[in-house]
Every structure is written in structure tokens, then in C-alpha cells.
Amino acid sequence: MPDHPPERQAGASARRRMVDAMPSNLGQHTRAEQLAAVLDARIRDGGLRPGESIGTLESLRAETKFAYSTISEAVRLLRDRGIIEIRPGRGGGLFVADAGPVVRMRRTLLRVPDHPETVADAVELREHLEILIATTAARHRTTRDVADLRALLVGMEQTRTWEDFVRANWVLHERIAEICPNEMARAVYVGTLGHLRSTSSPIGDQMTDEYRQQRLQIHCELVDAIEAGHETAVRDVVTRHNVTA
Structure with missing residues (x-):
């Protein structure tokens, strides 16, 4: 019998994948910039289409264990680049933007x-x-x-x-x-x-x-x-x- 429930193991595995995906040669890039690069790659490599959800600030926080300030800065970078959009309210969250x-x-x-x-x-x-x-x-x-x-x-x-x-x-x-x-x-x-x-x-x-x-x-x-x-x-x-x- 596993020491931890399957869902906890899955969450830990997801966190490891996210952190391991961060490039080791980004020089002076901040952690937020590295996270933004990983999320951008996830969208592109996963073939996510405009309007598809990529989670919420809370889910990214749970996945990475990074501070909310780091998550927020990464999201801001992606939003400013036109890669994601933020939808407030019920059913809101972070979604792939319609890239022109x-x-x-x-x-x-x-x-x-x-x-x-x-x-x-x-x-x-x-x-x-x-x-x-x-x-x-x-x-x-x-x-x-x-x-x-x-x-x-x-x-x-x-x-x-x-x-x-x-x-x-x-x-x-x-x-x-x-x-x-x-x-x-x-x-x-x-x-x-x-x-x-x-x-x-x-x-x-x-x-x-x-x-x-x-x-x-x-x-x-x-x-x-x-x-x-x-x-x-x-x-x-x-x-x-x-x-x-």
C-alpha cells in the first residue's frame, strides 16, 4: 500500500514536472520569468487552443509551491505578451488568449x-x-x-x-x-x-x-x-x- 493517497502522489509528480521543466541556463531570469517560459511552452507543446483553461492562480500555487507574488508576476508577463487572458468571477481563471x-x-x-x-x-x-x-x-x-x-x-x-x-x-x-x-x-x-x-x-x-x-x-x-x-x-x-x- 502506498504511503500517500494517489491524488497526493499525482500532485507531487505534477509539481516535480513543473519545477524540473524550468531551464537551468536562463542566466539572470527571475523565477517568475522562468515560470512564464514553462507555462508558455506548456501551452505551445500541449497544442492548447484559444479559450482553453490553463488553471487558476490557486492551482498554479498548489502545483509549484511558489509564492503568490511569483505566480502573479509570471501571469502578468504572459498576459502582457498576449499569451493568456484572465477571466474574473465564477468559472474564471487563466485561459489561452486568442493570438493574433x-x-x-x-x-x-x-x-x-x-x-x-x-x-x-x-x-x-x-x-x-x-x-x-x-x-x-x-x-x-x-x-x-x-x-x-x-x-x-x-x-x-x-x-x-x-x-x-x-x-x-x-x-x-x-x-x-x-x-x-x-x-x-x-x-x-x-x-x-x-x-x-x-x-x-x-x-x-x-x-x-x-x-x-x-x-x-x-x-x-x-x-x-x-x-x-x-x-x-x-x-x-x-x-x-x-x-x-
């Missing part, structure tokens, strides 16, 4: 292997798109957008490690991209950030405080230019941002 062509293209970009040449391609493509994304943000920013960007700058300044600083940097750039109404450009840009997130800094803890302050200052100038709606200033800051990166 833009979302499908973003998924394709994120599935490209992270070889060194791929990362170099992502950097080149991101730099070409940066001015379009930033100038469009300057044209369409709202008071709420600017407030969010300011809050993210504060978060960057308060980070304790270089890894956390870089991660906060990507979040800021993703938020700037959200302002851009050009879905195609936004999808490609965010897709390139997905590859850059998977790389680690070649300098890491050796990064000087002076360089970190320079990077923070240039991002502050970028947000200032976006808030002012000054497209010429945005272009100048983006050029310096990419040259000194």
Missing part, C-alpha cells in the same frame, strides 16, 4: 535560440527600433505613462546589484514600448529584449559606480525628453544611449 498575427510573431522571435550571434542580431535590431519606439512614445505619452516611467527610474536607482539594475533597465524599456501604438514595431522590439534578458553582463560585479550613474542619468534624460514631447531631444538621447551602452 502580432502575438504569433513575438512568440517566434522569443523562440529563436540564444546563440551569441542571435544576441548580436537582437542588439542591432533593437538599436534600429529604439528611435522609432522612443519618439513615438514622446508623441503619445500620457500623464500616467510618465508617472510610471518616473517610478521605474526610482526603482533603477534603488537597486543594490548590477544584475538588478540591468533587469530594471529592461522593465523601463518595455514600459516605454507599451506607449508606442505601432503593434508590429512594439512586438519586434519586445522580442529583442527577450533575447537580451537572457544574457549576463560581461563585467557584472566589476561594474563601476560611475558607469552605473552614467547609465541611470541617460535614462533620466530619455524620460525627460519623452515627457516634454521633444522628439529631437529623444533622438539625441537614444543615440548617446546606444553609443555608450
Whole structure:
């Protein structure tokens, strides 16, 4: 006779499968990002169709034993990428979203292997798109957008490690991209950030405080230019941002 009921053994097995599925080579990815990647793969590999349920926050919590904050962040990442939708109320939960062509293209970009040449391609493509994304943000920013960007700058300044600083940097750039109404450009840009997130800094803890302050200052100038709606200033800051990166 087994020591535990079959349903408990099944639950433990599911948790092991979920945790074991998390890649071991994701560099600076957070646990929430790893969980989001596993859930995305589950949807794709399982052939789940739009509208099919993938569970609830509670069921994912029971399956992984992760904190609710980790589950919520993973769900937010997938929702923002257009991969899942959240339905409230009775019978609600997490469901596969109806992926349009833009979302499908973003998924394709994120599935490209992270070889060194791929990362170099992502950097080149991101730099070409940066001015379009930033100038469009300057044209369409709202008071709420600017407030969010300011809050993210504060978060960057308060980070304790270089890894956390870089991660906060990507979040800021993703938020700037959200302002851009050009879905195609936004999808490609965010897709390139997905590859850059998977790389680690070649300098890491050796990064000087002076360089970190320079990077923070240039991002502050970028947000200032976006808030002012000054497209010429945005272009100048983006050029310096990419040259000194």
C-alpha cells in the first residue's frame, strides 16, 4: 500500500514536472520569468487552443509551491505578451488568449535560440527600433505613462546589484514600448529584449559606480525628453544611449 493517497502522489509528480521543466541556463531570469517560459511552452507543446483553461492562480500555487507574488508576476508577463487572458468571477481563471498575427510573431522571435550571434542580431535590431519606439512614445505619452516611467527610474536607482539594475533597465524599456501604438514595431522590439534578458553582463560585479550613474542619468534624460514631447531631444538621447551602452 502506498504511503500517500494517489491524488497526493499525482500532485507531487505534477509539481516535480513543473519545477524540473524550468531551464537551468536562463542566466539572470527571475523565477517568475522562468515560470512564464514553462507555462508558455506548456501551452505551445500541449497544442492548447484559444479559450482553453490553463488553471487558476490557486492551482498554479498548489502545483509549484511558489509564492503568490511569483505566480502573479509570471501571469502578468504572459498576459502582457498576449499569451493568456484572465477571466474574473465564477468559472474564471487563466485561459489561452486568442493570438493574433502580432502575438504569433513575438512568440517566434522569443523562440529563436540564444546563440551569441542571435544576441548580436537582437542588439542591432533593437538599436534600429529604439528611435522609432522612443519618439513615438514622446508623441503619445500620457500623464500616467510618465508617472510610471518616473517610478521605474526610482526603482533603477534603488537597486543594490548590477544584475538588478540591468533587469530594471529592461522593465523601463518595455514600459516605454507599451506607449508606442505601432503593434508590429512594439512586438519586434519586445522580442529583442527577450533575447537580451537572457544574457549576463560581461563585467557584472566589476561594474563601476560611475558607469552605473552614467547609465541611470541617460535614462533620466530619455524620460525627460519623452515627457516634454521633444522628439529631437529623444533622438539625441537614444543615440548617446546606444553609443555608450
